[in-house]
Amino acid sequence: MRVSHRRLGALGLIVALAAAAGLLFLAHHGGDEPDPPARAALTTVWPDAQRADLPGNLPDGPIYHPGLFLDARTSIGTAPAPDGTAVRLVVRAADGALRELRRLPLAGNPAFDNFTSAGGEVAWTESAGGRTSGVWAASLTTGAPARLLTSDTGNPVFYGSQYDLVIAEDRVHWVAAGPGDAQVTEIRSVPLAGGEVTVAEEPGTWSLSAWPWLTDGAGDQTGTTRLRNPVTKRDVEVSTTGAELTTCGPVWCRVMVLTSDTLARIDVMHPDGTARRRIAGGDTRAALPDVALLDRFEILSEPQPDSDLTGTEALLVHDITTGRTVDVDPAVNGTFSRGGVLWWSTGDQDHIVWHTLDLRTV
Numbered sequence: 001m002r003v004s005h006r007r008l009g010a011l012g013l014i015v016a017l018a019a020a021a022g023l024l025f026l027a028h029h030g031g032d033e034p035d036p037p038a039r040a041a042l043t044t045v046w047p048d049a050q051r052a053d054l055p056g057n058l059p060d061g062p063i064y065h066p067g068l069f070l071d072a073r074t075s076i077g078t079a080p081a082p083d084g085t086a087v088r089l090v091v092r093a094a095d096g097a098l099r100e101l102r103r104l105p106l107a108g109n110p111a112f113d114n115f116t117s118a119g120g121e122v123a124w125t126e127s128a129g130g131r132t133s134g135v136w137a138a139s140l141t142t143g144a145p146a147r148l149l150t151s152d153t154g155n156p157v158f159y160g161s162q163y164d165l166v167i168a169e170d171r172v173h174w175v176a177a178g179p180g181d182a183q184v185t186e187i188r189s190v191p192l193a194g195g196e197v198t199v200a201e202e203p204g205t206w207s208l209s210a211w212p213w214l215t216d217g218a219g220d221q222t223g224t225t226r227l228r229n230p231v232t233k234r235d236v237e238v239s240t241t242g243a244e245l246t247t248c249g250p251v252w253c254r255v256m257v258l259t260s261d262t263l264a265r266i267d268v269m270h271p272d273g274t275a276r277r278r279i280a281g282g283d284t285r286a287a288l289p290d291v292a293l294l295d296r297f298e299i300l301s302e303p304q305p306d307s308d309l310t311g312t313e314a315l316l317v318h319d320i321t322t323g324r325t326v327d328v329d330p331a332v333n334g335t336f337s338r339g340g341v342l343w344w345s346t347g348d349q350d351h352i353v354w355h356t357l358d359l360r361t362v
Helices: 005-020
Strands: 051-055 065-069 075-080 086-092 098-105 110-118 121-128 131-139 147-150 166-168 171-177 184-191 198-203 206-208 214-216 226-229 234-237 244-248 253-258 263-269 277-280 297-303 313-319 324-332 334-338 341-346 353-358
Touching (some): 065 110, 065 341, 086 110, 098 110, 098 121, 110 166, 131 171, 147 184, 263 297, 277 297, 324 341
Antiparallel strands (some): 051 353, 086 098, 131 147, 166 171, 184 198, 206 214, 226 234, 244 253, 253 263, 263 277, 313 324, 334 341
């Protein structure tokens, strides 16, 4: 991940706050709310949802790290070569078969990141030595070799969001910091077929959200204050009050309300402030940077009494549509999501198991 130096400090503060705890909302907002439905287990609430439990190691031995699931069993991710000389990017099919897309020498400290897919294509970024070296793509249907779309990435800014790289309108889009200390964001894109990079400038600091929306505040400790549709030139001001950290997409915002010394409650609302309601109390945390997956599911984690010792937390999914919170797993090491599939790990470094839930099938 490459982040402009002028944004790094504020971004670190945002991430620390969001990962640290859930939040309290002021009492005058909660007095008349009805009690939410009782929490229930995943298998009880969504018995027909597509799920899987997958081994953490590839058949040839190395530990596999998914970067994107196409469904509950098919994924794209990375693993070292068995001889330890390279890192491989592979497609892992539902039956366990592997298709190698790329291989980079381990000596260059390589990384494959920011996976996204649409229309039978997958795109990602590659980096070495901490610097992004290019945007790549591959067909998921033809079996053709991976192709470099461009090495003209600018000074890309990635926030750990599923929208850091977006495929839309037959192009791959990302944001980059403007040259020097200019307070401008470059909205960059390249055709999926490869070619010249197009650059559009937006004053201020912006990140990509659900296409074609942009959100501000990713490098600001106050969070999102405005959304912008650069196609229609429409801006939406986010309605917040008090000491709140707000993270928004075009449909829902996650509102984390601060007391003087803690984070104590999580609410959701529309960006204009309507439909605001509490979804979690002070013992719950936001598990992902992205808000309201599929405009419906907020992913939460809940520390347990032994979390400081085990490093694990319970994984929850709050269904905004029904108001129900679903218990997914009591002891999770890490939680991830892209494209509507949620996945998480259990076990230790030598015995990882990957678990998936395709929220599109709920």
